[in-house]
Amino acid sequence: MTDIAAAPLRDITAHPPGLAMRRFKDASFIVWGVVATVIGLGTLVALVSELVGDGGHRLTLAFFTSFPSSDPAEAGILSAWVGSILVIITTACIAIPIGVLAGIYLEEYAPKNIITSAIEIAVNNLAGVPSIIFGLLAVGLFVQVFGLGQTILTAGITLSLLILPVVIVATREAVRSVPLEIRHAALAVGATKWQATQHHVLPYALPGVVTGVIIGISRAIGETAPLILIGGLTFVAFLPITRPGDPTFQVIGAVDEYGAPLSPDAVESVRIDHDGVVVMPDFTEMPVEAGQTYELPHGATVQSVASVGDAVESWSPTNWLDSEFTVLPIQMFNWTSRPQAEFLEIAAAAGLVLLAITLLLNGSAIWLRYRLRKRIKW
């Protein structure tokens, strides 16, 4: 116990002792803060300059229009970027509607009951599941049980499940930020619940939803681990879609795995679309003309050159969904794991392309979000 009366009198208007030191510590912390921030931002700079230094000179037009090859000087990312686009289209078509609808349900419709809390727990935990576990799900369920194969469809479904929590959470936040008065006003003039949601809540929430979707898509583009489990490191030197000028092959009738017709004597009348040749089952060739109809035996192959029309037709998802594929991150990983330095160069070039796409997408999402925060003041 200190006797109050015995405490020495101090001039309390004077600076407290040690103030200079405390101020110095305060100021010097700023240095630490700046150093830490610079290390964080410096990583990005180092990353980009490393990739540019290693692979920048390989970013030629030919790099984008060549298939992968065992010769690093010739190899390119054609099948990888086309594969990435097709997989991402599939992913977006699945994840966006489901994620947005689920987000709307949880914010606008969900009653407070045990089912809703189960859904909330599921969404929150899904966000924390490591991506490679989604690969196990894909192999164990989609490939093994559903028999979808190691295809673009399987990859698209897997990635859409992976980014579903991102889309759901973004949608919920966007919908929640629309003020209650908007809904009340709509309901007051006779709108039903879905009309109010569709015509009044959703348009206001749209920019927030788009932001979440962009971030999700960007994540799906860069994701490698789950696709290793379904795609493996397959060498893909073909495109799931056809380009004008590509050779096309049309097999007549049903054939077994050796190309032999299942019913050898069957004949079919076929209308030929383009000039080309028909290779008969006995390997004799017969030239054919466009517009003519020929009687062809089963097992024959019509070979011609794809026209622009064929190329457009090949864009129908039924033509590429069940195709094997490779994507940009897998192609980059494939080249990174080879010992020769030339492959590391093209790995860096592929990394640059990947980095440019993801930074662009993330940057636009962040820009959209900050703009949004500034603009809308309820």
Place this chain on the structure above:
Amino acid sequence: MDRDFTKKRARPIEGVMEGLLFAAAALAVAIVAGILYVVISEAAKFFAQVSFLEFVTETRWTPLFDDAHYGIAPLLTGTFMSTLVALAVAVPLGLLVAIYLSEFASSRMRETIKPTLELLAGVPTVVYGYFALLFVTPILQRMIPGLPGFNLLSAGIVMGLMIIPYIASLSEDAMRAVPSSLREGSFAMGATRLETAFRVVFPAAISGIIGAIILGMSRAVGETMIVVIAGGQLPQIVTTPTQQGATVTAFIAQVALGDIAFGTLEYQSIFAAGLALLVLTLLFNFAAFGLQRRFREVY
């Protein structure tokens, strides 16, 4: 024609939409159930052939050898070591950035730095793996003589750099959520910004900060590509970060890179490893949730 406004018109679309919305949301539960079903059922087939005791006590993990041993310990030490290195990098740096941005930086500075840092979180992990192997490892080899070309140190450091944005951004949110009246009270008592930051704001925001750290940790544990590319894929008991090593995730990827013959013990072993990983990350999620509740201060 007069319309009778008191009559309610049936709109079947209302019911249809509500059903559709519910189905979409319920899918999340189905996905979780699907993951649990696949991983647990395949892991069960694994444990029918390998005893659970061997799984947790054996110190060798060699499913791909003729003399196969199935001890998860080497993979777990690899995972813990790389995560530890990542946290040693990301926690101090992330928290420094968070305190600086929340308590010292001007709002304009903050609005510029935070989104730029968030860009780091969007970099694909395979690019980080390349960066670890060809940028960080050579630098480390110059500093540490005899460091192998593949090591967990380099993978861990880059993983740490990767999770800085998560820790910094979420901690900064937590600290900014502390009411400014607490800060003003501290300033009025004569405390400096630094003292206020460490003795008032930091303790008040501790729940959010711990949540941020655990989230970062969970990211590091589940990270695959960086360790696969830079870590060496060699399952051994790891005692120092300068060793080569394999993590649980790296092993799964390594098996997948070969030809998986479905239904073999080797195929089932990746699900057993996956189950271990899933349990680990779910534990972290629940721990973060529980801690946040326990330390939450109500203002």
